[in-house]
Amino acid sequence: MSWDDAVASSIVNEYKHLAGATLPILHALQENFGYVDKRAVPLIADALNMSKAEIFGAITFYHDFRHEPAGQTVVKLCRAEACQSMGCESLVEHLKNAHGVEINATTEDGRLTVETVYCLGNCALGPAALINGELVGRVDEDLLDAVCKGQSHDRMAG
Amino acid sequence: MSTSIKIYVPRDAAALSVGANRVATAIASEAKKRGQQVEIIRNGSRGMLWLEPLVEVETAKGRVAFGPVTPKDVASLFEANFLTAGAHPLNLGLTEEIPFFKNQERLTFARVGVIDPLSVDDYIAHGGFAGLKKAVTMTGAAIVQEVADSGLRGRGGAGFPTGIKWKTVLGAEADQKYIVCNADEGDSGTFADRMLMEGDPYTLIEGMAIAGVAVGATKGFIYLRSEYPHAYQTLLEAIRTARAARWLGPAIGGSSYAFDLEVRLGAGAYICGEETSLLESLEGKRAIVRAKPPLPALKGLFGKPTIVNNVMSLATIPWIMANGAKAYADFGMGRSRGTLPIQLAGNIKQGGLIEKAFGVSLREIIETYGGGTHSGRSFRAVQVGGPLGAYFPESLLDTPMDYEAMAAKKGLLGHGGMVIFDDTVDLAQQARFAFEFCAKESCGKCTPCRIGATRGVETMDKVIAGDTSKLALIDDLCHLMTDASLCAMGGLTPVPVMSAMTHFPDDFNRAPKRMTPENLAAE
Numbered sequence: 001m002s003w004d005d006a007v008a009s010s011i012v013n014e015y016k017h018l019a020g021a022t023l024p025i026l027h028a029l030q031e032n033f034g035y036v037d038k039r040a041v042p043l044i045a046d047a048l049n050m051s052k053a054e055i056f057g058a059i060t061f062y063h064d065f066r067h068e069p070a071g072q073t074v075v076k077l078c079r080a081e082a083c084q085s086m087g088c089e090s091l092v093e094h095l096k097n098a099h100g101v102e103i104n105a106t107t108e109d110g111r112l113t114v115e116t117v118y119c120l121g122n123c124a125l126g127p128a129a130l131i132n133g134e135l136v137g138r139v140d141e142d143l144l145d146a147v148c149k150g151q152s153h154d155r156m157a158g
Numbered sequence: 159m160s161t162s163i164k165i166y167v168p169r170d171a172a173a174l175s176v177g178a179n180r181v182a183t184a185i186a187s188e189a190k191k192r193g194q195q196v197e198i199i200r201n202g203s204r205g206m207l208w209l210e211p212l213v214e215v216e217t218a219k220g221r222v223a224f225g226p227v228t229p230k231d232v233a234s235l236f237e238a239n240f241l242t243a244g245a246h247p248l249n250l251g252l253t254e255e256i257p258f259f260k261n262q263e264r265l266t267f268a269r270v271g272v273i274d275p276l277s278v279d280d281y282i283a284h285g286g287f288a289g290l291k292k293a294v295t296m297t298g299a300a301i302v303q304e305v306a307d308s309g310l311r312g313r314g315g316a317g318f319p320t321g322i323k324w325k326t327v328l329g330a331e332a333d334q335k336y337i338v339c340n341a342d343e344g345d346s347g348t349f350a351d352r353m354l355m356e357g358d359p360y361t362l363i364e365g366m367a368i369a370g371v372a373v374g375a376t377k378g379f380i381y382l383r384s385e386y387p388h389a390y391q392t393l394l395e396a397i398r399t400a401r402a403a404r405w406l407g408p409a410i411g412g413s414s415y416a417f418d419l420e421v422r423l424g425a426g427a428y429i430c431g432e433e434t435s436l437l438e439s440l441e442g443k444r445a446i447v448r449a450k451p452p453l454p455a456l457k458g459l460f461g462k463p464t465i466v467n468n469v470m471s472l473a474t475i476p477w478i479m480a481n482g483a484k485a486y487a488d489f490g491m492g493r494s495r496g497t498l499p500i501q502l503a504g505n506i507k508q509g510g511l512i513e514k515a516f517g518v519s520l521r522e523i524i525e526t527y528g529g530g531t532h533s534g535r536s537f538r539a540v541q542v543g544g545p546l547g548a549y550f551p552e553s554l555l556d557t558p559m560d561y562e563a564m565a566a567k568k569g570l571l572g573h574g575g576m577v578i579f580d581d582t583v584d585l586a587q588q589a590r591f592a593f594e595f596c597a598k599e600s601c602g603k604c605t606p607c608r609i610g611a612t613r614g615v616e617t618m619d620k621v622i623a624g625d626t627s628k629l630a631l632i633d634d635l636c637h638l639m640t641d642a643s644l645c646a647m648g649g650l651t652p653v654p655v656m657s658a659m660t661h662f663p664d665d666f667n668r669a670p671k672r673m674t675p676e677n678l679a680a681e
């Protein structure tokens with residue numbers, strides 16, 4: 001859903017009682033809106049009695065929080081050492097060469113976001129990726145082709 | 159009469175990543191079609207990850223394994239009477255007789271893959287909460303002494319004696335103390351924490367509760383990395399059910415002790431695994447590393463005395479309390495007592511979780527357990543201990559897995575991860591990546607780390623392009639980072655870089671004809 005200050009406020013209120021509530025609030029906002037709009041900064045700062053600079057600093061410090069909405073499909077591709085040893089970098093090349101999909105960006109049609117992550121804890125079955133929250137092992141070009149074309153694949157449930 | 163036969167299909171994320179849910183669904187519908195009564199239990203993984211999805215059937219002789227199973231195999235498994243362990247190409251025999259599994263010393267992982275991870279009853283039936291029951295009858299000092307006597311050292315990487323840390327927190331006077339579990343498991347090539355949290359979460363809960371009883375802390379936090387959504391759900395459910403069964407709450411296990419827990423998600427920052435950065439993050443701030451002293455044990459979360467321990471450290475406590483410090487310390491070598499859950503990963507044929515007493519050689523793990531590379535090409539390097547660990551060549555494989563022995567070879571054990579590379583790896587690229595990773599993940603507090611790592615990337619680019627005169631600069635940068643960084647992020651980034659340069663000098667000196675097929679063939 002698109003950003004809505006009233007909804008965002010109610011989310012902030014739901015979590016603000018927690019000790020150290022910043023991250024739980026940011027996660028909840030991102031879960032709901034797909035990203036954290038900069039309009040969240042004063043809302044959170046007010047609720048937690050922190051400065052806007054502190055909240056802004058926190059949002060930008062953590063890689064997870066997006067500053068704009070993601071594509072419909074989000075692929076978090078692992079590019080850490082164990083997945084490197086299994087060829088994840090050639091998958092990055094393949095995305096670019098075969099599909100024109102850049103890593104750490106959203107396609108122009110808004111369908112696909114591919115992001116770099118460092119380790120998904122699936123290092124014995126690499127290359128690994130989280131595709132819309134579903135962990136996939138032994139990721140190959142065939143599977144990524146299906147994802148890029150918006151097709152289903154028998155190695156994914158959804 | 160057909161009684162219901164127990165079938166185990168793992169819910170571990172690694173098993174799910176290769177289709178375990180689809181296999182479970184296929185088994186359920188095939189059984190229904192055949193009018194066969196089955197009970198499908200979603201267990202943790204046995205750790206033989208190349209065999210996932212590994213399906214087990216309970217028989218009179220024990221659990222029989224089939225794997226790796228795909229949904230397409232399910233009909234033929236029923237055809238072959240797999241419910242009575244019938245012959246089938248995927249039949250692997252008794253799970254616990256598979257050499258990879260049989261030759262381990264599973265203490266911390268004793269229940270993982272065996273039990274239903276979200277059944278308190280199953281946990282108790284397999285010895286669960288015995289350690290906590292004992293702990294509530296002891297004084298805090300006696301518990302801490304037991305932990306100290308076991309020789310347990312922190313499994314998060316630094317290997318600091320757990321008993322000493324607990325003693326400091328026990329001795330601190332405060333109105334509130336905290337137990338924080340470091341479940342940030344950021345190292346590439348590691349997944350032991352994840353497997354335990356998904357496969358036997360009550361063990362972690364029990365370990366944290368014992369820590370709370372020992373030092374007088376009533377509140378705990380598990381700081382879990384956000385890259386582990388499955389572990390998150392499992393922990394939430396485990397905490398909920400443990401609370402319902404009164405193993406968490408105002409009177410844990412019917413004792414006079416109170417202890418409760420919350421899980422908090424990280425947000426994709428490697429540095430949050432560093433304990434003071436983690437505490438800043440839990441407090442809701444940017445995760446800038448704190449200078450020590452003060453130690454977190456004295457001034458930790460919200461300024462209160464805090465135990466920060468790794469998942470493995472805490473999850474080993476119940477075994478130690480239940481079986482005694484001596485039984486634990488009987489395993490291991492030198493000053494590394496007990497067992498290490500080793501994670502064998504990367505380009506390896508048989509990857510997975512291997513819990514062994516300290517002292518096993520890298521070679522035994524790679525060759526006997528791993529069975530060589532996944533690609534079938536020859537082995538070239540292993541990185542031990544995550545992104546801040548050393549790259550070792552063949553000639554160092556006889557090094558025992560022991561904190562001091564690894565340090566003597568200028569490497570480290572870290573969290574016990576081993577990442578295997580075949581002969582297509584370019585160690586100059588890996589050295590460059592070590593700097594790149596540090597540049598991206600640095601908290602930014604100190605110059606040697608923040609600027610040094612960026613300079614390292616630029617300089618490695620020149621080396622890779624053929625300017626080998628720049629190698630001396632890499633050496634200087636590494637010394638600066640080692641000596642002048644505030645924490646081990648900047649301080650240990652030189653370890654992978656220097657080990658790559660020392661053990662694989664050719665890779666730093668072969669521009670511009672790098673990585674051509676002829677080049678590889680000539681080696």
Ligand SMILES: Cc1cc2nc3c(=O)[nH]c(=O)nc-3n(C[C@H](O)[C@H](O)[C@H](O)COP(=O)(O)O)c2cc1C
Binds near residue numbers: 314646
């Ligand atoms: C950059 C960096 C990353 C770290 N990451 C982790 C981690 O992911 N998990 C962990 O348990 N310890 C990690 N540590 C070690 C912690 O700082 C700390 O030593 C540990 O949590 C203490 O628990 P232990 O004594 O049980 O090992 C890291 C340290 C550094 C410097």
Ligand code: SF4
Binds near residue numbers: 429603605645
């Ligand atoms: S060494 Fe790096 S990560 Fe550690 S405190 Fe300094 S800048 Fe931060």
Ligand code: FES
Binds near residue numbers: 078
């Ligand atoms: S390195 Fe890719 S999943 Fe761990």
Ligand code: FES
Binds near residue numbers: 605606642643644
């Ligand atoms: S803290 Fe400033 S240089 Fe390290």
